[in-house]
Amino acid sequence: MDMPIYAENRKARFNYDLLEKYEAGIELLGMEVKSVRGGRMSLEGSFIIVRGGEAFLINSNIPPYQPNNTPQDYDPMRNRKILLTKKEIAVLAGNESNKSLTIIPISVYNKGRKIKLEVALGKGKKKYDKRESIKKRETDREVRREWKGR
Numbered sequence: 001m002d003m004p005i006y007a008e009n010r011k012a013r014f015n016y017d018l019l020e021k022y023e024a025g026i027e028l029l030g031m032e033v034k035s036v037r038g039g040r041m042s043l044e045g046s047f048i049i050v051r052g053g054e055a056f057l058i059n060s061n062i063p064p065y066q067p068n069n070t071p072q073d074y075d076p077m078r079n080r081k082i083l084l085t086k087k088e089i090a091v092l093a094g095n096e097s098n099k100s101l102t103i104i105p106i107s108v109y110n111k112g113r114k115i116k117l118e119v120a121l122g123k124g125k126k127k128y129d130k131r132e133s134i135k136k137r138e139t140d141r142e143v144r145r146e147w148k149g150r
Contacts, residue, residue, distance in 0.1 A: 006036050006115070007108040009043040014133065016104055016122030022092075025083030026057065026108070026117045031074075035065040036115055041108055048082060048103035048119060050093040055082035057105060057117070082117060095121055 012018070028036065035041065046060040057080045064070035084092070095101045106118040125133075 003109045003111055005107050005109045006039050007041040007043050009046070009104065009106055011044070012104045012106055012120070012122065014125075014130065016102065016120075016124055017129075018104075018106070018120040018122050019101070020121045021106070022084065022088055022119045022121075023111075024055070024088075024117045024119050026115060027081040027083060028062075028115065031065045031070065032062045033115060035062050036108060037110070038065065040065075043105050043108065046105055048092075048105060050089055050096055050103070053086070053089060053093075055084055055089055055092065055103075056080065057082055060105065082119070084119075092119075092121065100124070 040063050042061040044061075047058055049056055049058055059077065060080065061076050063076050064074060092103055096103055100123055102122050102124065104120055104122045106120050108115060108117050110116070
């Protein structure tokens with residue numbers, strides 16, 4: 001089964017150590033679904049908060065599918081509800097109250113006919129951790145180049 005990825009938060013793996021991953025549904029309007037399927041969603045700088053027993057995706061941008069046919073009051077940056085089980089929301093809320101952890105959207109993809117959001121619990125990396133991951137990436141690249149040359 002092929003799952004096309006519509007949007008990905010590439011910076012998430014660089015800026016955070018990902019601890020636990022969850023698969024969640026996302027509440028969208030019809031025109032937003034079409035826009036997401038067209039690959040026009042952006043997760044850059046977005047995050048998830050838990051308020052009143054519900055989880056919300058904040059700061060994600062879904063531009064209108066057909067700008068001319070979009071209602072005047074449509075907000076592409078609106079907060080969208082994330083669909084998780086009560087148990088998962090309780091776990092995330094407990095971890096979110098621990099100030100060093102953040103809930104980050106990783107990617108938006110399609111599973112069957114549903115649009116799913118991969119969510120992870122992340123701990124922010126320090127500057128030296130980021131330098132370390134850059135160094136590791138560079139050495140891996142060098143090793144691959146050496147092997148390819150042979």
